[in-house]
Amino acid sequence: MxxxxxxxxxxxxxxxxxxxxxxxxxxxxxxxxxxxxxxxxxxxxxxxxxxxxxxxxxxxxxxxxxxxxxxxxxxxxxxxxxxxxxxxxxxxxxxxxxxxxxxxxxxxxxxxxxxxxxxxxxxxxxxxxxxxxxxxxxxxxxxxxxxxxxxxxxxxxxxxxxxxxxxxxxxxxxxxxxxxxxxxxxxxxxxxxxxxxxxxxxxxxxxxxxxxxxxxxxxxxxxxxxxxxxxxxxxxxxxxxxxxxxxxxxxxxxxxxxxxxxxxxxxxxxxxxxxxxxxxKKKRYQKNEPVIPTAVCTPEQVVIIDEPRVIGERINPTGKKKLKAAISEGNLEYVLDLAINEVNEGAEILDVNAGVPGVDEKKVIVNIVKTLQGTVTAPLQIDSNNPEVLEAALRAYCGKAIVNSANGEKGSMKAVLPIVKKYGACVIGLTMDEEGIPETVEKRIEIARKIVKSATALGIRKEDIIIDCLTLTVSAEQENAQNTLEAIRMVKNMGLKTVLGVSNISFGLPQRPVINQNFLQMALTCGLDLAIINPGAPGMMQAIEVYKLIMNIDKGAKNFIDKYKDAPDLTAVAAPTKSAVGTVAAPDVKKDL
Amino acid sequence: MxxxxxxxxxxxxxxxxxxxxxxxxxxxxxxxxxxxxxxxxxxxxxxxxxxxxxxxxxxxxxxxxxxxxxxxxxxxxxxxxxxxxxxxxxxxxxxxxxxxxxxxxxxxxxxxxxxxxxxxxxxxxxxxxxxxxxxxxxxxxxxxxxxxxxxxxxxxxxxxxxxxxxxxxxxxxxxxxxxxxxxxxxxxxxxxxxxxxxxxxxxxxxxxxxxxxxxxxxxxxxxxxxxxxxxxxxxxxxxxxxxxxxxxxxxxxxxxxxxxxxxxxxxxxxxxxxxxxxxxKKKRYQKNEPVIPTAVCTPEQVVIIDEPRVIGERINPTGKKKLKAAISEGNLEYVLDLAINEVNEGAEILDVNAGVPGVDEKKVIVNIVKTLQGTVTAPLQIDSNNPEVLEAALRAYCGKAIVNSANGEKGSMKAVLPIVKKYGACVIGLTMDEEGIPETVEKRIEIARKIVKSATALGIRKEDIIIDCLTLTVSAEQENAQNTLEAIRMVKNMGLKTVLGVSNISFGLPQRPVINQNFLQMALTCGLDLAIINPGAPGMMQAIEVYKLIMNIDKGAKNFIDKYKDAPDLTAVAAPTKSAVGTVAAPDVKKDL
Ligand SMILES: [Zn+2]
Ligand SMILES: [Zn+2]
Ligand SMILES: [Zn+2]
CATH class of the missing domain: 3.20.20.330 (Homocysteine-binding-like domain)
Incomplete structure (x- = not known):
């Protein structure tokens, strides 16, 4: 009853x-x-x-x-x-x-x-x-x-x-x-x-x-x-x-x-x-009907997605030798250090991915979630394409998390969305399906609609669905890279929140931080809510801080001035002039974090 | 007849x-x-x-x-x-x-x-x-x-x-x-x-x-x-x-x-x-009806405004001691050096303002225009609020220039637009009028419409009207600063070109280059066509280059890769960490160019 x-x-x-x-x-x-x-x-x-x-x-x-x-x-x-x-x-x-x-x-x-x-x-x-x-x-x-x-x-x-x-x-x-x-x-x-x-x-x-x-x-x-x-x-x-x-x-x-x-x-x-x-007996019950915003939380901290928020991308072993090793060896302190650094650098939510070949991803992600929640109050985003891993992590997680991710494939929606509903999480819907990432903006929007329909049918609130319009690599798919931005604009107009892993855009090109920072600002301007980035990478936090300054979110420029009033010039190394370019050859340093 | x-x-x-x-x-x-x-x-x-x-x-x-x-x-x-x-x-x-x-x-x-x-x-x-x-x-x-x-x-x-x-x-x-x-x-x-x-x-x-x-x-x-x-x-x-x-x-x-x-x-x-x-006698005349794009030129060079273009802002003595002195002394070589530097740094059009108190602005601007045109092939933007000065400069100028500017005031339109028409220039219309810069987006659009109406009535092509939605200083008018961006978006939707002097946004704040660069990228993303900037300031040209890369204008990333493949890391000076900020105090250096 x-x-x-x-x-x-x-x-x-x-x-x-x-x-x-x-x-x-x-x-x-x-x-x-x-x-x-x-x-x-x-x-x-x-x-x-x-x-x-x-x-x-x-x-x-x-x-x-x-x-x-x-x-x-x-x-x-x-x-x-x-x-x-x-x-x-x-x-x-x-x-x-x-x-x-x-x-x-x-x-x-x-x-x-x-x-x-x-x-x-x-x-x-x-x-x-x-x-x-x-x-x-x-x-x-x-x-x-x-x-x-x-x-x-x-x-x-x-x-x-x-x-x-x-x-x-x-x-x-x-x-x-x-x-x-x-x-x-x-x-x-x-x-x-x-x-x-x-x-x-x-x-x-x-x-x-x-x-x-x-x-x-x-x-x-x-x-x-x-x-x-x-x-x-x-x-x-x-x-x-x-x-x-x-x-x-x-x-x-x-x-x-x-x-x-x-x-x-x-x-x-x-x-x-x-x-x-x-x-x-002389009164009537007065039901509350607040508009509850998109928000995630830990017991101690709520992050409302009513302005651009930073999701730290670094707890993801893909392409990172040291993190892979740490995860394989169960070195949770290494992971915790990463998390603490990300938070200090400006991350408000942390993406957590434990996918290392040969390890028990389910067990590892639960351990990571528990370890992080013991020290860090930032909400987590559980990142796996294995529904069992997602469920184990959500079960261990205290608060409201983000699930990264479901996509437009029937199998994905069927496996992931019920878990999201059960644990009351937010869910990222990737605008891709059985046929991969569509080239056109319209098809991406169509997939977003499909995901929203399936999720809301299960009782997931529209506010808890966050659409990832997916960043293409501009060096490989230049004609369609801009479609991501247009898709963000349209998804926003549908009243949905948006998320984007930014740094994929620059893969294979020189000056990746410069590309990433500018692309981030483009995405923010098109309405990006959640930026999955390395907050320690040059310029990324500034892009967000300036966006908030311009858009009157950082009222009175308080945050900006507090942070920078006594700081050294962030652009002290100016762009090399044309004559300098070409004379100094610097190797493309790959940092393993 | x-x-x-x-x-x-x-x-x-x-x-x-x-x-x-x-x-x-x-x-x-x-x-x-x-x-x-x-x-x-x-x-x-x-x-x-x-x-x-x-x-x-x-x-x-x-x-x-x-x-x-x-x-x-x-x-x-x-x-x-x-x-x-x-x-x-x-x-x-x-x-x-x-x-x-x-x-x-x-x-x-x-x-x-x-x-x-x-x-x-x-x-x-x-x-x-x-x-x-x-x-x-x-x-x-x-x-x-x-x-x-x-x-x-x-x-x-x-x-x-x-x-x-x-x-x-x-x-x-x-x-x-x-x-x-x-x-x-x-x-x-x-x-x-x-x-x-x-x-x-x-x-x-x-x-x-x-x-x-x-x-x-x-x-x-x-x-x-x-x-x-x-x-x-x-x-x-x-x-x-x-x-x-x-x-x-x-x-x-x-x-x-x-x-x-x-x-x-x-x-x-x-x-x-x-x-x-x-x-x-067996044939018929076949009239050409090409769509002639917005474009400016010198005899040797045409700049089509079909993608974001850079207008160098530095030939403007406002607040610049050395340039003021050079203009007062008739030191045209100094001005020419500035122009050459701007072009080398990436300017495609040069703004020219000769307004120094006590000098004959009309005479000086004509001399500057002639001097620049003897060496520099970049088209010029004639910058004055004195119609006589505008006309003298346009008369001396060879090619199609930009007039900076008319605004929504009746007096301004009446004085400036006929000159623009006569010399076949493009004209910048500032979205301000007798009552100053309006707070709302709608009022700015209204002024833009008014300027377009007056200009086209004189036979000026719509393509030759460029609207400046005017940058407010975010430290002083934070609530309305973002209106500039929305206005750019709307003006673009009216089929007009847009221009913006970017750096005013950051006046009075620390890290001005960081703010300017990010604001520039926001404006580009909203549809800015002409950015009036210092192309030598850190990050500004990169913002434009990355925009063109992402938007598939820099096809095959050719320009970007050519320029940067062997360049040192532009972001080698990373953002200071929180602990660093506050310990190093750097004076707010004012560069006089
Ligand atoms: Zn009790
Ligand atoms: Zn003849
Ligand atoms: Zn002949």
Whole structure:
């Protein structure tokens, strides 16, 4: 059953705190309070019933900490505890319209790269919980602060259950979670992975939620969850002091921001839920419909493609001996150094290609993705023509990535686009198909249309499709090289984003950096959004910086002046005069990076 | 009376040789054969009559050499000889439809800069002849090899007579005149100055005329004149050997090339004219309607604006101490050196501005134009906002120039456009008017339209209007700087050519060459035709060279590879890394060129 079929009311009234209620009943919570599901089911059910009586449309099972790490040594298995928790809730809701949400909290331990738990371990743990909770009506993943962990939980839910999944993270007042995830990254990532509602719980009161939910409302079209504490705890007593009416009034202020799921967390009681209902029943849900831009992210960083952005091209072993060797030898430090250099030179996104003959590309790309994400906050572009490699990398990647690439071949679209949809990535569509790269602009546009049609049919947003009009080598195909530029112009007019690997243009010619830099500026002027370049190559970053200066993107020339006001003349080596040319012979140096 | 009212037939049959006919009559030609107009008028009239009887629609007066230099000491004045020549022709044509053409030949002496005659002296000489010949039906200027001289004659005719003027030069088999004038330059210049028909005479036979007239037919919409010799003279005897029928057959082969005025020169006789009539009367005149491109020229060199062209900006004293001083002191060598450097660096056209406070701009610009034209074959762009200065420079200039500039102000258009029309120049229209430079693209386009309307109403071809969308300084007007680019795109879509002074964009910012070079490439990509730049500034020529490489203008990358295959790396000084920036402080060097 879909989420909107489970809940047909204007708002979804959730329940409130469970811990406080247990404490108020004088029950010994012990090390694993969820054991009460088996040892004292009536206590649990009575709390559920209080919330049902207060008007909750949805109650969370008492299973927040039931995972194999936390319950170790309690005498019961995850399966036993969760099945008991679901059973108790089911019995409590019997004869009412209230639904049962399988409650899943964090592991309580750190994942790679900060801790020792691997993605697969965490995934398996959540999978166990989800399978055990199969009799619930929906799944609520909550109080998460690590985007990587909630991704594992959400993926486990999507892959092992048909139940709707709603996801809630917990934020600090700097608009980030404890591990640094920002709100747009959470929204892009979780909506991309198919969450049915997203939002936040715990940490602070509904009043303090406002700026956070305001930010969230700009980044999601999903219904928003708000399950705040009863204010901030009293520093002296640790008690939560915001009473039902004040709580309800503050919560109501969140309605214009798109909140649909409303409940309470620590310190809230059935009285709070009752107060909420009283206020909310006079209001209507106000769905958010922001235009969510093309954007990619890591937990910490969002790159919006609303101006030209630089994709570093250097983590690609093609033609690069040293990188090939490093990849073959598993020398990830070398790759990481490359990445750090690219970012320092100006890359905002990093292309990652691990295609070295003889190595397990799938394994290697996953290792590279994990290594980079441990240090570099720039989003990644996963570069492979092997769909299995793409999927493995996307699974390991935390955030919203770019898939490089699908093309107009039926086989490519069929293999790649479903993966893109599943992991909520952006995808590059190459304007080539079974017959290669078309000579005419029109045929390239036709292929772009075909890719857009297939992708959007799968539910991929048009904003998440980025077209690569493909650079031809001007020395070999001079007549058609300019078609790339015209195609970029036309693709832009179709309302799509464009990407281009620039440096292929100059292959086989002298002064490649000069050609690349000028061609980059031509492409930018025709509307290029994403330039796949070596940001350390002479002139490339300046081309982009000047473009932004001229186009009033670098407002007040601030960036340009900051960077160059005290810099030496970048053109100190002037062009040789005609007489100089021809007298000095310099070998065509090939740099292996 | 207009030319087409004088001659209403399909072709205009001219006369043939006069000298040969005189010799065959056993007359002593003497030093100044035109004295015969007074001493033996019956002889002259009888020759005219023979041609009239043979079918000539037009006879040339016997006044080829009547100019004050050639007739010196003959005992008669120019006025007396020409009036007699016209009278004789008039009497000969009495009672027929045949028209009298005042025949004007070259001075026989060299003009500046190769000789000592000044433009004004030559002009005055032709003026005297033209006023004396006022009773003719039209003026035929012929056998000219110096474009500067025929310009003087044509201008003298246009300014001192209302008669139609037809112009004929004499070429060598390298498709140039003795002084180096090429056929397109002749066509652009003479059609621009208002000649009613143009063509060639003397030197060779009608068969040898074919490739020359073929070239001419691509460069003019005017009726073409062909007045060939009776073949090439016999090396032994000096006799012309092509007989009437052969001559007529070869002449007929010129009809598809647009010949309308057909006659003979040295060695031809009434029999040749009769033979021509016989062949031509079965044919129809085939008017040429080539699309004549936007082009500027000197006698020796034509620059077609069918691809981006470079206008050297450096002969402009604004902000340049040394050039100011040179101009004030009349140091033309300094200016010439600048010009030669610009051409060596890649300039194809040179902007010339002589505006220094306290100097006689009119006099100075004329001297500069003359000096440059003595050495440099690149066409010039006359840069002044003083219409008198523009006219003086255009008068002195030999070829087709660019006028920089008119703008959308009524006063500017009224003062400048008639001069442009009179001298057959191209004109730059600045998209500004009484209210300054408009902020919006639309308003700039509106001004461009206004200028086009005014110019074309005066008979200026749309192809000869070049729009300058004006570069704003990005540091001062960042919001609107990009409007220049959009305006270029739109002006191009209107089918007009565009020009831009590029370097103003970077005023007040660091790394000006980097900004200029990138902005130039942006402008080229938006359709810029003429870049006013310092071709010696770093990267500027490369921007243009790469543009031509990418756009398949530099076919086979020939120019690019030739220039750079053995050149040192132009980007050897790489961009400083972030750590380098800020540690090295370089003063903002201002170069005074
Ligand atoms: Zn809480
Ligand atoms: Zn002749
Ligand atoms: Zn003649």
């Amino acid at each position: 879909k989420l909107e079929e489970l809940f047909t009311g204007e708002f979804v009234y959730m329940d409130g705190g469970l811990g406080t209620m247990l404490q108020s009943r004088g029950v010994d919570l012990g090390k694993v309070p969820e054991v009460l599901n088996i040892t004292a089911p009536e206590v649990i059910k009575s709390i559920h019933k209080e919330y049902i009586d207060a008007g909750s449309d949805m109650i969370c099972t008492c299973s927040f900490g039931v995972n194999k790490y936390k319950i170790e040594g309690c005498g019961y298995s995850v399966k036993e505890l969760i099945e008991a928790a679901v059973r108790n809730a089911r019995e409590a809701v019997e004869g009412t319209y209230t639904k049962v949400a399988l409650d899943i909290g964090p592991t309580g331990r750190l994942m790679e790269p900060n801790g020792d738990l691997t993605f697969d371990e965490v995934y398996d743990m959540f999978k166990e919980q989800i399978i055990a909770g199969r009799d619930a009506d929906l799944i609520m993943i909550e109080t998460m602060s690590d985007l990587y962990e909630i991704r594992a939980a959400l993926l486990a839910a999507k892959e092992n259950s048909d139940l709707p999944v709603i996801c809630s993270m917990t934020f600090e007042d700097n608009l980030r979670t404890f591990t640094g995830t920002c709100i747009p990254s959470m929204a892009l990532t979780l909506e991309g992975l198919g969450a049915d509602a997203i939002g936040m719980n715990c940490s602070m009161g509904p009043k303090e939620f406002k700026p956070l939910i305001e930010e969230l409302s700009k980044w999601t079209t999903l219904p928003i969850i708000a399950k705040a504490n009863a204010g901030l705890p009293d520093p002296a007593t640790g008690e939560y002091l915001v009473g039902p009416d004040e709580f309800a009034a503050s919560a109501a202020a969140l309605i214009p921001l798109g909140v649909k799921f409303i409940g309470g967390c620590c310190g809230t009681t059935p009285a709070h839920i009752k107060a909420i209902r009283k206020v909310f | 207009k030319l087409e009212e004088l001659f209403t037939g399909e072709f205009v049959y001219m006369d043939g040789g006069l000298g040969t006919m005189l010799q065959s009559r056993g007359v002593d030609l003497g030093k100044v054969p035109e004295v015969l107009n007074i001493t033996a008028p019956e002889v002259i009239k009888s020759i005219h009559k023979e041609y009239i009887d043979a079918g000539s629609d037009m006879i040339c007066t016997c006044s080829f050499g009547v100019n004050k230099y050639k007739i010196e000491g003959c005992g008669y004045s120019v006025k007396e000889l020409i009036e007699a020549a016209v009278r004789n022709a008039r009497e000969a044509v009495e009672g027929t439809y045949t028209k009298v053409a005042l025949d004007i030949g070259p001075t026989g002496r060299l003009m500046e800069p190769n000789g000592d005659l000044t433009f004004d002296e030559v002009y005055d000489m032709f003026k005297e002849q033209i006023i004396a010949g006022r009773d003719a039906d039209l003026i035929m200027i012929e056998t000219m090899s110096d474009l500067y001289e025929i310009r003087a004659a044509l201008l003298a005719a246009k300014e001192n007579s209302d008669l139609p003027v037809i112009c004929s030069m004499t070429f060598e088999d390298n498709l140039r005149t003795f002084t180096g004038t090429c056929i397109p330059s002749m066509a652009l210049t003479l059609e621009g100055l208002g000649a009613d028909a143009i063509g060639m005479n003397c030197s060779m036979g009608p068969k040898e005329f074919k490739p020359l007239i073929e070239e001419l037919s691509k460069w003019t919409t005017l009726p073409i004149i062909a007045k060939a010799n009776a073949g090439l003279p016999d090396p032994a005897t000096g006799e012309y050997l092509v007989g009437p029928d052969e001559f007529a057959a070869s002449a007929a082969a010129l009809i598809p090339l647009g010949v309308k005025f057909i006659g003979g020169c040295c060695g031809t006789t009434p029999a040749h004219i009769k033979a021509i009539r016989k062949v031509f």
